[in-house]
Amino acid sequence: MNLLEMNHVQKSFDGLNVLKDISLSVKEGEVLSIIGPSGSGKTTLLRCATMLETMDAGELNYLGNKAVWNNEHGKAVYATNEQLKKIKEYYGLVFQSFHLFPHYSVIKNITDAPIHVQKKSKEEAYRTARELLKKMGLEEKENAYPYQLSGGQQQRVAIARALALNPKILFFDEPTSALDPELTGEVLKVIRSLADMHMTMVIVTHEMAFARSVSNRIIFMDQGVIAEQGTPEELFNSKNIRMKEFLGKLNEDN
């Protein structure tokens, strides 16, 4: 069964058609990267998948549970809040600019939702959090506050915070774009280690070499549509003009 399924998703902002009929699916254990020029709708797609944004039309399912479907007029209908609450537990999102809670220490950032949302015991939440911090190479930092950390460390805490809720799928929206170049490596390394453990992930990124090596599949988005998709090899050898232009531009930049 597909973990995530999006069918014919459409979204516009006051007349601006940002997503034009996007369909994609993600299997358990799969790593899907989404690349494409800025403004092509990648963030909007993730925000629709994580229900931060309401789509105009289309379907959204997690593990066969319907979150969104079309009514007879082709308009998106959302499931009841109660059903959505359960579905929302299936996924987590890591933001470009972390959005840690500045007034909480690192460990509290990670344990607060498991304790107060999932009603886990304190001991269990702290045990899980410390294991995650260890994986992130941050076991020394559990009592630090976000402002005391580098961007790369903050993003790793944000990843731990999302993982602490034990999601089935994790979305990343350009997780290294807000970081100084020398700090991107430590975050990418963590994401790669998650891939090695077969964490299901959807990653929007501009790090082409990373996308190429970590992904099972890549989607190239352009002007609100999926212009090309396939294995990394297929994509990077694509004859699609826009795709070639996009890769060429990136090479010039670097």
Added chain:
Amino acid sequence: MDLNTILLELAKGMQVSIEIFAFTLIFSLPLGLVISFGRMAKNPIISTVTKFYISIMRGTPLMLQLMVVYFGPHYLFGMQLSLSYRFVAAIIGFSLNYAAYFAEIYRSGIESMPIGQYEAAKLLGYSRQQTFIKIILPQVIKRILPSITNEVITLVKDTSLVIVISVMEMFSYAREIASAQGIITPFIIAGAFYYLFNLFVAFIMEKIEKKLSYYR
């Protein structure tokens, strides 16, 4: 009248001043939060009514508001008012007025919060109430503390306004003694009292600010 007697008289008034100050804060700080919700409400009727309320409270003299609260029930409904209602009227008048100022401060603080905090909380499954109480409000309080301090310091001085509805507090006693005895000493003592009170307030607020400076 010797200094001791003057001080004793003024001390009675001082207690009343402090009571007005404390009760006003106890009522207006939470009320201000409720009003700020009304001001930010999506419902246009609620937000317009609250906006009007705030503009009246901030746009007319507090002294006049105190008189309306005190004399209003009598003129409007012919109610017989007991003497003790004076003190109650002072608290009601001050609380309604200060709540309006606090509401605008809360609102500016709440609206200055980055949307990312709400979105992160939503993704982590926090309810709306949890998000506000655990994530948003503590950060808002830190942000608005300097503005709150300003209002609290003004409140200390404003307590002397209750003289217009004949509540006997510090300033009222000072005036009474000064005019009866023909001396200025009571005013100087009263002035020193307000000044020291505000020094104390500033000290407490600074303590709170320090306590909240553990994060940025």
